[in-house]
Amino acid sequence: MSGHDVLLHCQGVHVRFGGVMALTDVDFQVLEGTITALIGPNGAGKTTLLNVVSGMVPCSEGRVELLGRDMTRAPAWERSRAGAVRTFQNLEVFTTMNVLENVMTGAHRVVRYGPISALLKTPAYFRGEHRCRELAEEKLTFVGIDSDWNLPAGELPYGKQRLLELARALAAQPRLLLLDEPAAGLNTTETRALAELIRRIRDELGITVAIVEHDMDLIMGVSNAITVLHFGQVIASGTPSEIQKNPEVVAAYLGEEA
Ligand SMILES: Nc1ncnc2c1ncn2[C@@H]1O[C@H](COP(=O)(O)OP(=O)(O)OP(=O)(O)O)[C@@H](O)[C@H]1O
Incomplete structure (x- = not known):
């Protein structure tokens, strides 16, 4: 780098x-x-x-x-x-999805398989899902959420939900x-x-x-x-x-x- x-x-x-x-002639680098x-x-x-x-x-x-x-x-x-991946001012957590699945949605932005693979559950689908899970686990650990991965995300305390958003953004690499x-x-x-x-x-x-x-x-x-x-x-x-x-x-x- x-x-x-x-x-x-x-x-x-x-x-x-x-x-x-709202913005006039703004330069930002x-x-x-x-x-x-x-x-x-x-x-x-x-x-x-x-x-x-x-x-x-x-x-x-x-x-x-x-x-x-x-x-x-x-x-x-x-x-x-x-x-270029962003997070938002207000919490944008999928509250009924579990913690791990929330972060996997970030990984899905970069790990791709076609809809047919998903429908027919092909080897490409399983490989993709495995990679998404790996990425999600890695980023959750990185932000310091090392347990409660199966809890609905809405049940995490607020501070952890903010970290969860960060993990999701990081999972998109x-x-x-x-x-x-x-x-x-x-x-x-x-x-x-x-x-x-x-x-x-x-x-x-x-x-x-x-x-x-x-x-x-x-x-x-x-x-x-x-x-x-x-x-x-x-x-x-x-x-x-x-x-x-x-x-x-x-x-x-x-x-x-x-
Ligand atoms: N969708 C919109 N429609 C109309 N005006 C808007 C819209 N979004 C922002 N504004 C106006 O544009 C200006 C800049 O707003 P913006 O939210 O970008 O400021 P900010 O610096 O992020 O403020 P804050 O720190 O309060 O979040 C404000 O006057 C706001 O009212």
């Missing part, structure tokens, strides 16, 4: 929702091998930008280069199949993992453990991470680079220490507290 390839490059992105300019954060006060446009990157919201102007390809107009499934507020609803201990896990995702699995998050301790502790949005525009980009000292950023956050 070179550590310097650009895995994600948004250039001049504009998004309008009716009369609201994620280098391979980094944890890159997108921060900003409420309503700044962070989730909208993640939605543009993952193909859930089209941009009215601009370009999205993802994993070395122009994906500005590519559908969401094509982006995730290419290796991303090159770029897009995390939307992964610490939402977690307590301080769980948030610290999450920070360590995100570091291990970069360092042990070699996965590049782009993260939207409000928890500043987490962001300042794990990020290699930070981009700050305010009212849909980028007001700063830099290292955590550069961002902490930036007067425009400080003013944007103070404005939010006022």
Whole structure:
């Protein structure tokens, strides 16, 4: 891994929702091998930008280069199949499926067999299912869920359900993992453990991470680079220490507290 390839490059992105300019001329870049954060006060446009990157919201102007390809107009499934996999701000766990099956749905994005194989239960189907199960078990263990795999996912405590989502995203074997507020609803201990896990995702699995998050301790502790949005525009980009000292950023956050 070179550590310097650009895995994600948004250039001049504009998004309008009716009369609201959610994003104006946004440039955002994620280098391979980094944890890159997108921060900003409420309503700044962070989730909208993640939605543009993952193909859930089209941009009215601009370009999205993802994993070395122009994906500005590519559908969401094509982006995730290419290796850009995201999690969501709100829990997206299939509550009645068991824990292992939930994570296997992530693996199904990359381990493929045709519908005929599934219907006729061919050897290709069994090989595929075996691989999905292996991947799911590996990722559950990685995130620290090493028991209760047969429980309905909805019966796990909230913090573990968030880890389960992460395991499911990892089972899809991303090159770029897009995390939307992964610490939402977690307590301080769980948030610290999450920070360590995100570091291990970069360092042990070699996965590049782009993260939207409000928890500043987490962001300042794990990020290699930070981009700050305010009212849909980028007001700063830099290292955590550069961002902490930036007067425009400080003013944007103070404005939010006022
Ligand atoms: N589907 C939509 N239709 C209309 N307006 C929208 C839509 N989605 C977002 N917006 C508006 O776009 C702006 C940016 O919203 P967005 O959710 O991206 O901000 P955010 O930075 O993620 O906020 P938060 O930190 O509160 O989650 C806001 O003014 C929001 O009200």
